[in-house]
Amino acid sequence: MTAPLLTLINLSLTFPGRAAPALSGVDLVVQRGETLCLLGPSGCGKSTLLRLVAGFATPTAGAISWAGQKPEIGFVFQEPNLMPWADVADNVALPLRLAGMGRRAAAPLVEAALARVGLAGQERALPRQLSGGMKMRVSLARALVDEPEVLLLDEPFASLDEITRWELNDALQSLRGGVTILFVTHSVFEAAYLADRVALLRANPGKIHALVTLDKASASGAALRASPEYAKTCATLSEGLRQAMMPT
Amino acid sequence: MIAKLTPPLALAALLLAWEAAVALLKIPPAQLPAPSVIVATLFANAPQLLGAAATTLSEALQALALAGAGGVALALLFSWSPMLERAFLPVAVALQVTPLIAVAPLLLIYLEPRAAVLACAVLVAFFPILSNAAAGLKAADRGLVELFRLKGASPADILFRLRLPSALPSIFTGLRIGAGLALIGAVAAELAAGAAGQGEGLAFRIVEAGYRLKIPMMYAAVVLLCLCGLALYGAFAGLDRILLRRWRDGAED
Ligand SMILES: Nc1ncnc2c1ncn2[C@@H]1O[C@H](COP(=O)(O)OP(=O)(O)O)[C@@H](O)[C@H]1O
Ligand SMILES: [Mg+2]
Numbered sequence: 415m416t417a418p419l420l421t422l423i424n425l426s427l428t429f430p431g432r433a434a435p436a437l438s439g440v441d442l443v444v445q446r447g448e449t450l451c452l453l454g455p456s457g458c459g460k461s462t463l464l465r466l467v468a469g470f471a472t473p474t475a476g477a478i479s480w481a482g483q484k485p486e487i488g489f490v491f492q493e494p495n496l497m498p499w500a501d502v503a504d505n506v507a508l509p510l511r512l513a514g515m516g517r518r519a520a521a522p523l524v525e526a527a528l529a530r531v532g533l534a535g536q537e538r539a540l541p542r543q544l545s546g547g548m549k550m551r552v553s554l555a556r557a558l559v560d561e562p563e564v565l566l567l568d569e570p571f572a573s574l575d576e577i578t579r580w581e582l583n584d585a586l587q588s589l590r591g592g593v594t595i596l597f598v599t600h601s602v603f604e605a606a607y608l609a610d611r612v613a614l615l616r617a618n619p620g621k622i623h624a625l626v627t628l629d630k631a632s633a634s635g636a637a638l639r640a641s642p643e644y645a646k647t648c649a650t651l652s653e654g655l656r657q658a659m660m661p662t
Numbered sequence: 663m664i665a666k667l668t669p670p671l672a673l674a675a676l677l678l679a680w681e682a683a684v685a686l687l688k689i690p691p692a693q694l695p696a697p698s699v700i701v702a703t704l705f706a707n708a709p710q711l712l713g714a715a716a717t718t719l720s721e722a723l724q725a726l727a728l729a730g731a732g733g734v735a736l737a738l739l740f741s742w743s744p745m746l747e748r749a750f751l752p753v754a755v756a757l758q759v760t761p762l763i764a765v766a767p768l769l770l771i772y773l774e775p776r777a778a779v780l781a782c783a784v785l786v787a788f789f790p791i792l793s794n795a796a797a798g799l800k801a802a803d804r805g806l807v808e809l810f811r812l813k814g815a816s817p818a819d820i821l822f823r824l825r826l827p828s829a830l831p832s833i834f835t836g837l838r839i840g841a842g843l844a845l846i847g848a849v850a851a852e853l854a855a856g857a858a859g860q861g862e863g864l865a866f867r868i869v870e871a872g873y874r875l876k877i878p879m880m881y882a883a884v885v886l887l888c889l890c891g892l893a894l895y896g897a898f899a900g901l902d903r904i905l906l907r908r909w910r911d912g913a914e915d
Contacts, residue, residue, distance in 0.1 A: 470808050489812055495805035499827050499908045512813040540908055560813075 418481055419564070419594050420444040420467065425476035427462055435474070436462045438619035446481070449595040451609035453602065453651065455659050459620025460598040464568050467596065488557030490567040494549035496541040502528070502552050503537035509560040520559075527559040528552075530589050532581075547578035551585065558589065568598045580639075583607055587634050602655060606647040607638065614651070616658040623658040626650060695878040700885060703878040711867065715886045718852065718863035722844040722894070725783030729840055732784075733791030734833060741799040741825060742817070758789040763847060766854040779851040779863070786847030787840035794839070798832025799825045831902075831909045838898040845891055864890070 425440040437459045444450055452460045465471045467478060468489055488509075496505045503524050504511075510520040528534055531551040541549055550570060557565060567586075571579045583604060586595075599605055605612050609628055616623040629643050638644055677697045683689070684696040691699050704711060740747035762785045769778040802825045810820050852865030864883050871879035 468808075468812060470812070487812060489809060491805040493805065495803050495809065497806065497824070497827070499830070508809070509813045512810065512815045512819060542908070542910070 416445040416448075418443045419446040419485070420481070421479045422467075423477045423479070425463070425466060425478065426474050427459075427466060427471065428474050435619045437466070437473075438621050440476070440620075440622055442613060442622060442625075444594060444596065447592055447594055448610040449590060449597060449608055451605040451612045452596065452598045452615060453600065453605045453612050453655060454615030454620075454623075455617055455655070456600060458615040458617035458658075460600075460615060461568050462620065463615075464566050464596060464598055468566055485563035486560060488560070488562035488565045490550075490553050490557045490565070490570040492569045492572055494541070494546075494553040496549060496552060496556075498541050500541075501537065502533070502539045502541070502544075505541065505552055506555045506559050508556055513560065523559055524555075527555040530558060531555045531585055545578075547574055547582065550574060550578075550582060554582070554585070563594060565593050565595045567595065569600065570597075571604070572600070579604070584635055602648055602651045606644055606651055612651060612654075614654045614658045624654055626654060692875065692877050695881055699878050700881045704882040704885065707879065707882065711864070711882060711886055714862060714864045714867045714883070715890055718845070718848055718865065718887070719890050719893075721779055721848040721863060722783055722841070722890075725780055725844040725848060726787055726837065726841050728780075729784045729787035729791055729844065730837055733788050733836065733840070734795045736792055737795035737799055737829075738821065738826070740796050741821060747796070754789060754792060757785075758793065762786045763850040766847075766851040769851065770855055775855040778855065779848050782851035782854075783844040783847035786850075787844040790839040790843065791833070791836040794832045794836030795829060798829030798836075801832070802828040831906055834898070834902050834906060838895065838902065841894040841898055842891060845887075845894060849887065 420443070422440055422442040422444075425437060425442075426435055427437045428435040440463065452463060454460055462471065466473055468487055469484075497508075500508075503521070506524045506527055507515075507517065507520040510523060511517070524537065525534070528536060531554050533548065533551050533555065536544075536548070536552075541552070544552065553570070557567075571582050574582065586597075586608065595608075597605075597608055599608075606628070610630065612626045612628065614623045614626065615621065628647050633641060681696045681698060684694060695703070740751070763782070765785065766778065766782045769781050772778075773781060799821075806824055806828075807820060810824055815823070848863065849865040852863045853869060855866070856869045864887050868880050868883045871877075871883065
């Protein structure tokens with residue numbers, strides 16, 4: 415039942431004034447509904463790849479082709495990037511309001527999105543009153559509120575403490591249904607926990623070193639983290655990452 | 663507690679030393695009036711001096727309003743069109759480093775004294791407001807700008823719903839600096855206009871008292887100018903705290 419949603423063909427980007435390309439000849443097919451993690455060392459072009467997919471940057475060569483029209487995309491950055499003058503509800507409502515929806519009409523959708531990330535009832539709180547983990551949840555709710563088909567996340571939980579990170583990984587697991595997720599991380603454990611497939615990237619120039627399809631135990635949460643499959647996946651990915659980091 | 667009390671104590675000590683020096687060395691008030699004499703002069707001439715202070719303060723505030731509106735509008739225009747900014751920013755920088763107070767005599771040639779005072783104050787207050795506002799508009803969160811674009815925001819949406827609110831703290835800083843400068847500009851122009859102008863501001867009172875060698879009166883006017891400056895600064899610091907609480911990081915107060 416796999417159907418490609420996004421196809422990257424020979425995608426390359428060289429930043430102006432740089433000799434080496436940041437990305438060189440990336441070919442990748444993303445299936446509808448899967449969670450694909452982009453895993454690689456810092457500076458290998460993960461963010462660049464995600465920004466190309468979002469349309470924030472234009473490739474020097476190659477093509478990005480969507481099955482059908484370009485779908486609605488939700489994007490989560492490494493920082494929460496909230497508007498400090500707006501309360502939680504207004505921050506989450508942003509994509510709806512920019513699409514022309516009134517505050518009244520947006521309210522129930524905002525409420526639902528907040529409930530999905532475990533922040534029910536926090537509509538009137540201000541960003542500065544929230545912990546780092548809660549801000550990231552708000553950012554996630556904002557990305558989900560207009561029901562995007564595709565969710566792009568660029569190391570969203572990298573600056574959070576371990577426990578908060580697990581909680582947010584669980585939150586993300588629980589709202590996967592139907593959404594296609596591209597998740598950038600440099601953490602083997604996060605990739606092993608979240609992904610259906612992992613694209614291992616290598617640097618200089620940035621390209622895909624290997625694609626790994628994971629054996630998913632049906633369990634999630636603590637049970638998944640304790641499972642032998644999870645341990646094996648972590649070992650496989652670590653070895654893959656080690657090879658990806660070796661000079662060619 | 664002690665930290666809060668030191669500044670007023672230091673001020674009191676200075677004033678006491680001044681008062682004592684004048685009394686011990688028997689300095690005549692026409693050379694250096696004691697603080698008590700200055701305060702007495704202030705009270706004796708309260709209606710006249712307060713009227714003059716109100717005039718100067720209202721000149722400064724009018725100038726600040728004009729400079730604020732103009733500076734923010736121009737910063738928005740620059741943010742809208744980087745080409746305009748590239749073209750005009752060097753001019754703005756050149757004018758900013760020029761001590762614009764020096765143009766007061768020039769303004770007095772072309773304009774009525776009243777208008778010249780206002781124009782001088784506007785000129786002096788304008789550029790810090792422009793440059794702070796421009797910097798604030800530029801400094802909007804890059805991720806948010808990209809998110810706005812991803813969600814189909816128009817350039818106007820980005821400018822007015824993202825860049826302008828992001829820039830409010832910088833704009834306020836510019837206004838606070840501009841308020842002090844507007845007062846300086848107004849005073850400088852009043853001084854330049856001197857007795858020639860039919861000015862009624864505090865600086866005019868200083869010039870007038872100087873001609874008549876009423877030294878305590880000059881000191882009283884200077885003290886009032888200082889209080890005007892402090893009032894402006896305090897008002898903006900207070901407004902900033904109240905209006906921009908949401909922008910400031912940190913715990914709920
Ligand atoms: N705007 C830019 N201009 C020039 N070089 C850039 C820019 N963004 C990223 N790079 C370079 O491209 C390479 C890949 O960066 P990035 O995609 O951010 O890596 P990652 O997210 O994997 O850490 C790095 O060498 C980085 O220095
Ligand atoms: Mg990155």
